Amino acid sequence: MQLLRKLGFPISLIYAIVVYLRNYFYDTGVFPSRSFNTKTICVGNLSVGGTGKTPMIEFLISHIKERCKIAVLSRGYGRRSKGYLLAESGMDVESLGDEPYQIYKKFPNAYVAVDADRQHGISTLEKTIGPDVVLLDDAFQHRKVRCDHYVLLTSYANLYVDDWYLPTGNLRDSKREARRANIIVVTKCPPNLTGKQQQDILKKIAPAPSQKVIFSYLDYDTSLKGGSGEIGLEQLKNKKVTLVTGIANPKPLVSFLTDQGIVLEHLAYQDHHFFSEKEIALFNTKEMVLTTEKDYVRLEGKIKNLHYIGIQHKFLNEGEKVLVSLLNDSLSNP
Known part of the structure; x- marks a missing residue:
C-alpha cells in the first residue's frame, strides 16, 4: 500500500493543482458561495478518514437540543437513495446512510436530512422545517455554502499539517483552508497528553489569533x-x-x-x-x-x-467550554 501511494505522487500533484484552482475560484468569486438566513455550523476535516465527526455532531446536538429547533444535514455517504430525504419513521439505514441513521435514532427530536447538494438541502429545510440552526456534517470542503461557524477536526496521529494530497497522503483539501475554521479540534489524543506536547502541536498548526485550538480524546463506554x-x-x-x-x-x-x-x-x-x-x-x-x-x-x-x-469526545483543559461558547454565540447573535 505504501509503495502504491508513493507511485501515485505525480497524481497527487495534479490533484493539488485542481484543489488550489477550485479554492482560488471560490475565493475570488468566480465560483459563488451562498449564505443562508438560518444559522449554520459546519463540522468537517481536510483529510479522508475518521476524525470523530459523528461524535462531534452528537456533542453539539446534546448541548442545544433543548434550546432550539435543530437540523442535521449530511450527504448520507453510501446510502442507496438519491436527492433530498428527511429521516422519518419507517426509513432504514440503507436509505439514509449509517451515520445519519445513527443520529436520527439517537436524537428523535432533531431533524435529520440527507442531500449531496448542501445548498438545496438547507433551502428545503428552511422551507419545510424552519430550523433555528443547521449542523452540516462533513461539509468543510463544500464551499458552495458559506457557513456562520466552522469546526475543523484533525486526528492527533495524522495532523493535516503533516499530511499530503491524495493518493500519496490523505488530504482532500488544501492545508491553507484551515484558515476558515473558527475552532480546530485535535481529536483522538492520548488522555494524558502533556502541556508541552500540546504546545508542540500548536506550533505546528500555527493558528491565527482569532482561532481556537482544543484537544479531545475518545471516551469509550x-x-x-x-x-x-x-x-x-x-x-x-x-x-x-x-x-x-x-x-x-x-x-x-x-x-x-x-x-x-x-x-x-x-x-x-x-x-x-x-x-x-x-x-x-x-x-x-x-x-x-x-x-x-x-x-x-x-x-x-x-x-x-x-x-x-459507544464513544464520545472528552476534552482536555477548557476545550468543552470553548465549544459551548461557540454554540452560545451562534445561537444568541442575530
Whole structure:
C-alpha cells in the first residue's frame, strides 16, 4: 500500500493543482458561495478518514437540543437513495446512510436530512422545517455554502499539517483552508497528553489569533448495549470476542479493548461497508460479536449475539467550554 501511494505522487500533484484552482475560484468569486438566513455550523476535516465527526455532531446536538429547533444535514455517504430525504419513521439505514441513521435514532427530536447538494438541502429545510440552526456534517470542503461557524477536526496521529494530497497522503483539501475554521479540534489524543506536547502541536498548526485550538480524546463506554441487554466490558474477558468494524480507523478502538485485557478476533472492513449475507452468516457462527455504534445500525437484528461500544469526545483543559461558547454565540447573535 505504501509503495502504491508513493507511485501515485505525480497524481497527487495534479490533484493539488485542481484543489488550489477550485479554492482560488471560490475565493475570488468566480465560483459563488451562498449564505443562508438560518444559522449554520459546519463540522468537517481536510483529510479522508475518521476524525470523530459523528461524535462531534452528537456533542453539539446534546448541548442545544433543548434550546432550539435543530437540523442535521449530511450527504448520507453510501446510502442507496438519491436527492433530498428527511429521516422519518419507517426509513432504514440503507436509505439514509449509517451515520445519519445513527443520529436520527439517537436524537428523535432533531431533524435529520440527507442531500449531496448542501445548498438545496438547507433551502428545503428552511422551507419545510424552519430550523433555528443547521449542523452540516462533513461539509468543510463544500464551499458552495458559506457557513456562520466552522469546526475543523484533525486526528492527533495524522495532523493535516503533516499530511499530503491524495493518493500519496490523505488530504482532500488544501492545508491553507484551515484558515476558515473558527475552532480546530485535535481529536483522538492520548488522555494524558502533556502541556508541552500540546504546545508542540500548536506550533505546528500555527493558528491565527482569532482561532481556537482544543484537544479531545475518545471516551469509550464500559457498558455495552445491544443484544438482550447491557453488559459490562469486564464480562468480555472470559469470552471469545469477535470485533467487527467498518470504520475508517479502528486502531484506537482495538488498542483500547486490548488494554482492557480482552482477546479479540478482529474482522475489519472498509468504512461504510454494507455487510453481505455471507458475512452476516459468518458473524452468526461467533460466540460474541462486538462492533461500533455506526456499524451496529447496519447489523442490528441480523446477528444473534451482537453488542456495540459507544464513544464520545472528552476534552482536555477548557476545550468543552470553548465549544459551548461557540454554540452560545451562534445561537444568541442575530
